[in-house]
Amino acid sequence: MSEHYSDRAQVILLDIEGTTTPIDYVVEILFPFAQAYVESFLEAHPQDQAVEADLMGLRQDYEADVALGLSVPEWKDGSMIAAVAYINHLIAIDRKSTGLKSLQGKIWEQGYQDGRLRSQVFSDVKKAFVRWKSAGKQLFIFSSGSVQAQQLLFRYTDVGDLTGFLSGYFDTKTGSKKEVDSYRKIAQAIGVPCSKILFISDVTAELRAAQAAGMETLFSLRPGNRSSDSEGFPVCQDFDSI
Secondary structure, three states, X not given: OOHHHHHHOOEEEEOOEOOOEOHHHHHHHHHHHHHHHHHHHHHHOOOOHHHHHHHHHHHHHHHHHHHOXXXXXXXXXXXXXXXXXXXXXXXXXXXXXXXXXXXXXXXXXXXXXXXXXXXXXXXXXXXXXXXXXXXXXXXXXXXXXXXXXXXXXXXXXXXXXXXXHOOEEEOOOOOOOOOHHHHHHHHHHHOOOHHHEEEEEOOHHHHXXXXXXXXXXXXXXXXXXXXXXXXXOOEEOOOOOO
16 A cells, blocks of 8 residues: 555655654663663763753753743752753653753763663664665654764664664754644755655654645554554555555
8 A cells, every 4th residue: 555655755754763663662761761871971971062052951941841830840050960850850751852852862872882772673674774775765764852862773773773774864953743844844955845755653743744744644553652543644564565
């Protein structure tokens, strides 16, 4: 059913969690790792400007939450260590915060480099990457995780380094994954019309936004995904048929 989608697509744009990678890897391994090491990471990088930039963004998130009357851990003095409880709260609720995702990527980098982390992809992913690239397709990633985190995930997989197959990465700096304009920006950045891009995700709100921008769409139905309701979008249970 989905074969004709890849035939007319020049670009395949992929979500990560629930599409290329099991949700459990992100929720049960990556998130707890970031929570366990955020305090020691901040203590080890007191003068790091990139870390300070992440914290500035997170401070803005905190102040916005307080202004909205949300129940969040107190971040009294704005210091690095005082931020830990709030950061762990955002990780626990999977807040799509640019500052949080950027900081998580930095924490995960250490884990990948020293071997404590090894990312998981579904068994059909590498084969599909090889097949799509051989067919002349460009492959891109659009995830709420930072570009750094995306690159790390595909560099340190349990089937080897897959970054050579990927032409680029997009994160929340491009915009929300549920906003139509984000997909138009991606098409513009790639230099390919939306009609020539196939977007695959397990989140129907993202598929609706991509479809409204003019992209082809497929609903990813993987083991362990949160929902099996494609809401009318064509379904792919693996990449073998694409």
